[in-house]
Amino acid sequence: MSEQQPLAPTLPLGDDRPRLASWRLFLSNGLTVASLCVLVTVVASALLAPWIAPYGVNAVDVAQQLQPPSAAHWFGTDDLGRDLFTRVLFAARTSLLVAAISVAFALVVGGVLGIVAGYAGGILDTLVMRIVDVMFAFPVLLLALAIVAIFQPGLWTTIFAIGIVYTPIFARITRASTLTVRTTPFVQVSQTMGTPVASILARHVLPNITGPLIVQTSLSLAFAILSEAALSFLGLGIQPPSPSLGGLLFNAQGFLTLAWWMSIFPGVVIFVTALAFNLLGDGFRDVLDPRQRTIIEARRTR
């Protein structure tokens, strides 16, 4: 063994086929790309609703009531002669807004609770997780109903209710991931170096648990849209005359035999959006879970 050593050789990257970039793998799945396109379309049209909508949201025109789909009214009209296409656009806007804010709320609150409980352990962990268990024991809709019943029904109550319902899911997932990361040597190294806890959580723990969180976020968005629709359908969500997808369905209930278009179009939008979020979540999981990922990579090389 010689004392004088040359610089350690650099690992040739070209020799070993580099791992495919995550986004390329992600885009190689046709189903994921399709769902991404659908979501972009839905979100874009919802955002641009005030500009692309051909009529006013609440522009009543009784003479045109219950018209079937036509060139003038693509999705037909409702019992008050309002253009259904316009109302579906604005309803999707409301629903997506509710879903996005409530899931963001759940992600932040649940994520912080989970990461702190998982890292701190001990009594704090037990306390937080038992509360989470209690919240899990309530049926989702019942819990949301109870929250809506306490406050006045409306946009922000709906958002708050759905956010609360999804918080425990995020808390549990974050805690489980944090527990595994917390015991890894690289976190221990940081501990022995005297790195502050906040810095360890932000720089080492959080980046290493994003995978499951991203997957759960996109799956939760799908369920949040469904929850909003359910609450509005029961009359406890968004209050008329503001349109929401669930509210439109509730309204269509009385005209099922007279005007099929009133229930079909909002229903299809709910279905397609929820499905697209689910498929997107699956796509994320395939790419972010290393074991799944190896399988896809192998399939590509065959």
Added chain:
Amino acid sequence: MSETVLAVSGLHVDIGRRSIVRDLAFEVARDQTLGIVGESGSGKTMSVLAATGLIDAPGSRVSGSSLLRPPGADPVQLVGADRRTLRRVHGDAVGFVFQDPSTSLNPLLTVGRQIGESLEIHRGLTRRQARARAIEMLDAVGLPDPARRVDAYPHQLSGGQRQRAMIAVALACDPALLVADEPTTALDVTTQAQIVELVNALQRRKGTAVVWISHDLGLIGQVADDVLVMRAGETVDRQPVVDVFAHPAHGYTRDLLAARPRLRADGGPPAAPDAPALLEVDGLDVVFSLSTPTGRVAVHAVDDVSFTVRRGTTLALVGESGSGKSTIANALTGLVRPRAGTAVLDGRDVLRARRRDRRQIAMVFQDPFASIDPRCSVEEAIDEPLRVHRLGGGGRAARRTRIGELLEAVELDPALRTRYPHELSGGQRQRVSIARALALEPELVILDEATASLDVSIQARVLALLRRLQGELGLTYLFIAHDLAIVQEMSHEVLVLQGGRTVEYEPAAELFRSPQDPYTQRLLSAVPPTEPGQWSRGRAAEYIAPRDAM
């Protein structure tokens, strides 16, 4: 040479577009052992898995020929064989022992059932007959009290006992061929010696052909008759073991031989200079409280251990797994809280140090793959201690310069600073870990098995680096290891631990010249000697005694 059991020729393995093994050929005969040596990634495991039809990596293609000739049966071509044929052969004519005894046994089945499984399938034995045979097998592999152990679950056995049970599973049907893939790598050195002797003894009794895969040429020298050296999927050397050691044909083999840590009969490291004491540990005592189904159990991990580390010298903590050596390191760095004892570093209490004072002791962990955050680049990893403790001049530019200096100090190309850990080799990562430890400008560096999971040639270079840094920077090391050959190279003083207690604490030169305690002597004799064959066939016969109580 007697009859050939497995003949492999022209074996190629590709996974995806990468060629893993190219044009491999070997033969193993009855009663013979073929040792396959190579560093990690050299394709040694893949080639044997392919030759025995066990390869199941997605996208893998195998070509060539691998002919198994079980005595008294027709030859079987294993490359490209259908699943039925392979199922008939595996466990019957070919037995397997893998590296990790804790995962290769099914935790839900008793040891006896797992030994009996292949007997019931291949030999049509009844459950009762299989059980009787399982007891015989456990007795043959030297497990004490086999009639009781046959009903034990894997978690009730120690690592060495589990590997013995695994060997019993592999040999249950008297296979013509035994494939042992790094069977002792996960075990302690003394247990390794026992397993080697056990396989040799069973082989002599039954005439099994053995393929033994290892990264350790020293170990292969003790078990093999023929040696095949692999590098990057190619065969670089293939000779009888005596010839490999006496006149290696290839430069790579010579490098491997030279890099192998060996015990030296002569002097050893220079005696400790009369340096002032840096760290004084007195009466350190750590107790863990574990929850078990039968209630809380206190484990006395470190029991009243005292030692002194002198400035600029190395103290080695030596012992097998469970001896408490890592727990001492964790107590000194604040990862665990000791029950009693004091540790004074340069006049300050370490055990109750505040977060800000944590930079006096730096630690390098064993696993280079897990000890750097996969989401941090090399630069970010080394920057962390600088940022946290405002070292290296404070400013961002000054820190960048300092990172460059540190990378050069550990002989890494500064161009690597933007790389992520998965783009580095194991040796490079360990250098990054060392640079990160040096960034703290610590008084004491704890090296917790810092080179144990590296390939021998890389290990030799990292050890040389550590010695150079000690000389240049006057570093003080607490060197935790189980391999006495490395300890001899590195340390001025040695403390031998067993079950949390100090067994022997002496200057290295004296300890290696005349080890006092029987436990130290046992550790010493478990290091594979320089010459091939002398250990397992002769001296270590005493290890066959079923002494595996740990």
